[in-house]
Amino acid sequence: MRYIITVFSLLMILLSGCQEEEELAVRSYPRLQTLPVSGNSNEGATFNADFLLRGEAEILAYGFVWDKKKLPTITESDRVIFQDQAEDSGFSTDIRSTLQEGEKYTVRAFVKTPEYLVYGQKVSFTSGGSNPPVITSVEPLVGTVGDTLMFKGRGFSYCVETNGVFVNNMLATAIWSTDRELKVIVPRNIKPENIIRVNIAGSAVLFDKSFRRSSPVIHSVSSSEVTVGDTIEVVGEGFSYLKNSNKVFIGNQACQVLDAAKKQLSVQIPTTLEAGVYVLHLTVEEEQTTYTSITVIK
Amino acid sequence: MRKRLFIVCIAFVLLLIGVKGLHAQHHYVQGYIITFAEDTLNGMIRKQQQDENYRICYFKDNEVETSYVPGDIKGYGTLFGLRYTSEVLEGVFVEVLEKGDMSLYRYNDKFLLAKQGKITEINQDAGKSVAQDSWSGRSNDRYQWKRDLSNLIKDRLTDHTEILLDFSLNERNLTKLVMRYNGSTASLYGLFQGSKAKVRFKYGLVLGVSRASILSSGDYDGFNNQNYFEQADLTTDGLLLGLVGSLTFPRRNEHIAIQGELHYLQLNYATQLKNTNGDYYIQYDDLFLDFEKIAFPLSVKYSFPFGKMFQFALQGGINFEYNMNFESEKISDKIYDNLVKIQEDLVVLDEVNKYQTGIWGGVEVSRSFGKFSGGIAFRYYKMPNLYDVNELNLSSNRMSIHLIVTKL
Numbered sequence: 001m002r003y004i005i006t007v008f009s010l011l012m013i014l015l016s017g018c019q020e021e022e023e024l025a026v027r028s029y030p031r032l033q034t035l036p037v038s039g040n041s042n043e044g045a046t047f048n049a050d051f052l053l054r055g056e057a058e059i060l061a062y063g064f065v066w067d068k069k070k071l072p073t074i075t076e077s078d079r080v081i082f083q084d085q086a087e088d089s090g091f092s093t094d095i096r097s098t099l100q101e102g103e104k105y106t107v108r109a110f111v112k113t114p115e116y117l118v119y120g121q122k123v124s125f126t127s128g129g130s131n132p133p134v135i136t137s138v139e140p141l142v143g144t145v146g147d148t149l150m151f152k153g154r155g156f157s158y159c160v161e162t163n164g165v166f167v168n169n170m171l172a173t174a175i176w177s178t179d180r181e182l183k184v185i186v187p188r189n190i191k192p193e194n195i196i197r198v199n200i201a202g203s204a205v206l207f208d209k210s211f212r213r214s215s216p217v218i219h220s221v222s223s224s225e226v227t228v229g230d231t232i233e234v235v236g237e238g239f240s241y242l243k244n245s246n247k248v249f250i251g252n253q254a255c256q257v258l259d260a261a262k263k264q265l266s267v268q269i270p271t272t273l274e275a276g277v278y279v280l281h282l283t284v285e286e287e288q289t290t291y292t293s294i295t296v297i298k
Numbered sequence: 299m300r301k302r303l304f305i306v307c308i309a310f311v312l313l314l315i316g317v318k319g320l321h322a323q324h325h326y327v328q329g330y331i332i333t334f335a336e337d338t339l340n341g342m343i344r345k346q347q348q349d350e351n352y353r354i355c356y357f358k359d360n361e362v363e364t365s366y367v368p369g370d371i372k373g374y375g376t377l378f379g380l381r382y383t384s385e386v387l388e389g390v391f392v393e394v395l396e397k398g399d400m401s402l403y404r405y406n407d408k409f410l411l412a413k414q415g416k417i418t419e420i421n422q423d424a425g426k427s428v429a430q431d432s433w434s435g436r437s438n439d440r441y442q443w444k445r446d447l448s449n450l451i452k453d454r455l456t457d458h459t460e461i462l463l464d465f466s467l468n469e470r471n472l473t474k475l476v477m478r479y480n481g482s483t484a485s486l487y488g489l490f491q492g493s494k495a496k497v498r499f500k501y502g503l504v505l506g507v508s509r510a511s512i513l514s515s516g517d518y519d520g521f522n523n524q525n526y527f528e529q530a531d532l533t534t535d536g537l538l539l540g541l542v543g544s545l546t547f548p549r550r551n552e553h554i555a556i557q558g559e560l561h562y563l564q565l566n567y568a569t570q571l572k573n574t575n576g577d578y579y580i581q582y583d584d585l586f587l588d589f590e591k592i593a594f595p596l597s598v599k600y601s602f603p604f605g606k607m608f609q610f611a612l613q614g615g616i617n618f619e620y621n622m623n624f625e626s627e628k629i630s631d632k633i634y635d636n637l638v639k640i641q642e643d644l645v646v647l648d649e650v651n652k653y654q655t656g657i658w659g660g661v662e663v664s665r666s667f668g669k670f671s672g673g674i675a676f677r678y679y680k681m682p683n684l685y686d687v688n689e690l691n692l693s694s695n696r697m698s699i700h701l702i703v704t705k706l
Contacts, residue, residue, distance in 0.1 A: 027582070029638055031631065052629070052640075118638040121629075 030055045034109040034120035042129035044096035049109030049120055054088050057113040062086050064093065066107035074110055078158045080179065097155030098162065100201035101129030132203035138196055142212045143186055145285050146242035151182035157200055167211055168194035188245065190285060214238040215287040225295045226269050231258060234265040240284050250294055251278040269296065329376040331357050331366060343376050349607065351382060352390050352405060386410060386417060395473050398480030400450065402472055406607060409472055411450055418446055420467065451479050498548055502704030504540040509533065510565050510696035512684065527692060530569040530585060538563035542702055554600055561593040582631040587647065590623035595658055607665050614659035617679050624650050647685055656681035666706060675700040
């Protein structure tokens with residue numbers, strides 16, 4: 001009896017050992033599976049992924065992409081990217097911002113190797129909301145319209161248009177962003193002291209310092225004796241990058257600003273100006289300065 | 299799950315080997331041997347399997363063990379009453395059941411009666427009762443053994459006809475009959491009054507492995523204009539565990555039984571296909587089908603002796619299966635140059651028929667071990683109607699090897 005059981009057990013071992021049940025084909029890239037979203041609450045959600053087959057390929061980066069669109073991508077959607085060693089079993093991360101309450105999102109896990117970019121399956125979920133971003137610094141805190149402000153923190157959106165930055169309730173145009181950095185252009189009509197507010201996916205945060213409007217200063221002009229139609233260089237500080245935001249008057253005649261930089265303006269002398277000695281006035285966002293005298297020669 | 303099962307089987311075999319190892323130590327009981335010089339030597343006799351007792355005797359005296367084959371000694375025995383002699387059949391020891399004017403011996407499943415120097419083998423099967431000292435030809439009469447018995451006992455037992463009318467041939471009944479013949483007052487109750495049960499029920503356990511396949515037929519024009527199931531190799535191995543119960547009707551026929559079983563088995567299929575769309579993309583499809591089944595095989599079984607120690611059976615019947623749980627999943631990898639998109643696709647086979655009825659047949663070899671019978675069965679099950687929608691017809695067939703342990 002014992003012999004029959006032994007023979008039968010050996011047979012079972014052979015058969016079960018040879019079985020290829022549920023083994024996936026070896027591929028030259030890691031195969032991964034986006035798992036259902038967990039921990040969905042008003043503070044965010046947890047994204048999860050599993051490796052179906054880790055493989056031997058080197059993993060350069062991995063993470064998740066998510067979007068309100070049906071097909072999030074690594075170039076156009078919000079994302080979190082890891083570059084450390086991935087666990088063989090899978091990976092997860094908590095997303096605490098950029099998710100708007102009540103909105104439907106699609107998320108995919110991804111893995112990047114030297115040869116392939118691999119996306120896992122799409123998983124859809126309706127968000128319970130998320131926390132606002134955290135702002136650790138804004139530089140510079142003094143400036144004028146057209147200046148570029150650099151925000152540092154976490155929880156920003158890779159999708160530039162998703163980041164709503166307001167300087168004294170005036171919308172600042174965001175020009176570049178990652179999840180930790182954000183660049184915006186100071187808008188027009190700012191006040192001397194301005195509250196900075198960032199709003200992402202319906203959650204807003206105020207920066208604890210205000211943005212102060214700077215005053216322009218003219219150090220010199222390239223030529224104090226000019227003829228009508230000439231172009232002079234006005235050198236100083238606190239000018240605006242936006243040409244039209246720099247209002248230059250010689251006497252009571254407005255001058256065209258041909259080119260603008262933070263410390264230099266190229267200004268054309270109006271052709272309608274009569275010969276004489278004038279004061280040059282410069283106004284940037286209600287901040288004024290003057291230059292003593294410009295002599296116009298006919 | 300497979301890896302866990304592999305480890306369990308390894309552990310089971312190692313345990314058996316370990317147990318066997320423990321049992322490698324021999325056990326001895328008090329006994330004796332009788333030499334051809336009629337000397338009786340007392341000592342210790344090694345306990346061994348019955349089939350070994352017919353072949354060889356290990357005798358230990360003062361820690362020295364000697365083996366004796368039938369040509370070496372006249373006989374041997376133990377103080378518990380087992381006796382063997384080499385003087386009945388050449389080359390083997392036979393067990394002495396009863397000694398007297400008529401002696402009864404046993405060798406494997408054969409019973410031998412010795413009277414007045416003549417040995418008669420009593421064999422119920424196909425009436426092969428043969429007188430050893432003269433081969434008078436074989437008779438195919440299935441009651442020849444009763445006639446032989448009757449001839450042997452009629453000189454002393456006048457009620458021999460009545461005795462043998464419902465006589466069941468087994469060691470107990472033959473021993474009592476011979477004792478009665480030899481003058482013992484042993485009761486014959488039970489020899490012919492209800493000695494055979496009308497119905498006998500036996501039950502046991504089944505453990506098995508199956509190799510199952512899903513086959514497709516029909517004119518299904520599936521996704522991508524291909525019959526996915528025609529191309530896919532859906533074959534898997536699975537384990538099963540179950541119970542078996544059988545009914546025999548000894549008074550009518552001891553060879554035929556009706557057997558019912560209850561099996562639980564899991565089958566997990568996995569297959570892959572590779573498709574290319576020219577230079578545009580390559581697609582790998584992995585299909586996973588997981589089944590949890592309960593099966594109810596019913597059969598008629600015909601068994602007969604096979605060799606000296608075994609029973610051989612032919613079996614066939616109907617199998618009812620209940621697909622308790624079914625899950626399917628298809629994962630596709632689409633590769634566009636260096637971009638890989640892994641996605642879950644719709645599986646055509648999203649659910650299967652809950653109930654299937656099919657047929658099966660098989661053979662079994664078994665042997666009795668005291669109170670139990672152990673056997674190995676080879677079976678084939680043909681199970682249609684796994685899925686039958688939109689011209690896609692799937693059937694699931696399997697071959698199985700079963701270990702069946704029955705309590706006698």
